[in-house]
Amino acid sequence: MIAKVGLDGHDRGARVIARAFRDAGFEVVYSGLHNAPEEIVQAAVQEDVDVLGISILSGAHNTLVPRVLEGLREHDALDDTLVIVGGVIPEDDEEELLDQGVARVFGPGTPIEETIEFVRENASER
Amino acid sequence: MFDDGELEKIRQGRGRWEDETLSPYVEDGERKQRFATVSNHEVERLYTPEDVADLDYLEDLGFPGEPPYTRGVYPTMYRGQTWTMRQFAGFGTAEETNERFHYLVEQGQTGLSTAFDMPSLMGLDSDHPMSAGEVGKEGVAVDTLRDMEILFDGIDLDEVSTSFTINPSAPVIYAMYVALADQQDVPREELRGTLQNDMFKEFIAQKEWVIPPEPSLKVVTDTVEFAVDETPKFHPISVSGYHIREAGSTAPQEAAFTLADGFAYVEDCISRGLDVDDFAPLLSFFFNSHNSVFEEVAKFRSSRRIYARIMDDWYDAERDESRRLKFHTQTAGQSLTAQQPLNNVVRTTLQALAGVLGGTQSLHTNSYDEALALPSEEAVRVALRTQQIIAEESGVADTVDPLGGSYAVEKLTDEMEEEILDYLDEIKEMGDGSMRDGVLRGIQDGFFQREIQEASYEYQQRVERGEETVVGVNRYEVDEDTSPDILEVSEEARERQIERLEQVKAERDGDAVEEALDLLAEAVEEGENVMPYVVDAVKEYASMGEIMEVFEEHYGSYQETTAAI
Incomplete structure (x- = not known):
């Protein structure tokens, strides 16, 4: 699942990534815009997703991403879900997010192939 | 622009040149098989008078300050005064932004530009659950008139012009500005400024919305009508292509969709019963300036020509002011890289140059660290200095439309015009002859969104394949530690803002x-x-x-x- 969380409307990256994963043979769900963290958790749990890619460029990641992680944890879904983040995330914040359970943060300019490889290697086997 | 005899001589000369001089140079091919702009528009090796043979100087180019305005909307352009250097800024609470405004006014700046935070942009109060983490982040938070009073405290509204970058909640901010003028005893007809208030491009690209497209258009037209009646020096809409381009469109798509949006507003206002020559002078535009310098110049020039002609042909605009396409330009944020961020100074310079060569009325230059975080003070200063160097050192502002008459630029301008007109026809057809209905239909059916997504995906694939060079990203990479000084906005802003809102409500x-x-x-x-x-x-x-x-x-x-x- 590719998810946009919060009020951020920058969806170019999310759409390109969703399309690239689909073209690479993945089944992709795109959340659409303007979701509360809890809505993303609900959707991810309902869809039983293997990978949750959160795209955020608004600067609200320190507030919103931990709430998604917390929600997944409450549903015992965090261990089975590979959570990755893409967007404009300063380095200090990246450390913080990794500590809290994000598997990887992909910054601007990351080749799509690198993201796909990472998911292939790290998503749980089904 | 050349007579037949002369053209024939040029044609023969070109044939001879190709045989005698060129051929040994192209035997082993050139650097690339195909040369194209960032919009993937192929460009030729050489342009000659043959490429502009159909151009009628007086009809198609004319003189600056006269229709069709291809060469510029004013006769002296930047020799009279340079473009307005309008850097967009705003952060935290109203107090902090007010301090910044005072600083700018003391420095002689008379054009203020306000950035709002996401909740204000989406019409939410700071205490709304969806506002958590967003208050004061990307701009100033405004919940009630009290915030606006603080924002403009000590600033006489009849002495400044204020630009408000706000869309679905634009009527509220506009109303607050009017209320503030009433408080200050400034006559409403003296208020100067601009609302972005372009809802079409929100549904197409920037994605800030509250109510559906059709009622959104109704409310936009309300603001135009109100402006005509009450605040005739205030621009109620800035029809924006910037966000369409940032979302991944090509240059011709940006221009075409923006012009279509503009004509759709014009049609809605006319069907409201407004006189085109009353409201059209209040419309302004906002474009992106991207990497391919000549393509951008062609986009600006052809857009001016199309606008002037269509405002006359379709809508019977009589006043010159109704046919002048006046626009603000911002350099392409999307082109900036997190890698080797100082390179972005150069990108921004070239993009700003294209805006100036294209005849922009005002310009925002991005800061080099924007792919990493909100810009630092140093980066903001370099961005402003970039404009000042272009204006005062480079000499490019001393001649009106200096690229006019260039075989290459005139040809690119014609080709761009053709692509834009094709889109305009298509959109009008979607609305059975109505641009207004065509744009609404296109939004509803996802036509614009699909066109943009396709273009942005294709571009990304060209980057991935190495066909588009992004210096520092897919070529000339270095190992580096990019951790610039970063402007942080604390969560405290939200607490203070909520406190004030509660107090006002009490x-x-x-x-x-x-x-x-x-x-x-x-x-x-x-x-x-x-x-x-x-x-x-x-x-x-x-x-x-x-x-x-x-x-x-x-x-x-x-x-x-x-x-x-």
């Missing part, structure tokens, strides 16, 4: 607020112009969220169909 006359909101709801129900009612409501300190809820209750909220991926 102090205001609750019955008066309720009555004002009820009257607004009735006006919405009856389809009246909502602006006078919004002005009354903000004067009673009704909040942004309370007012937007009235609209949402009647018109419903908007959800984008995302099936298009």
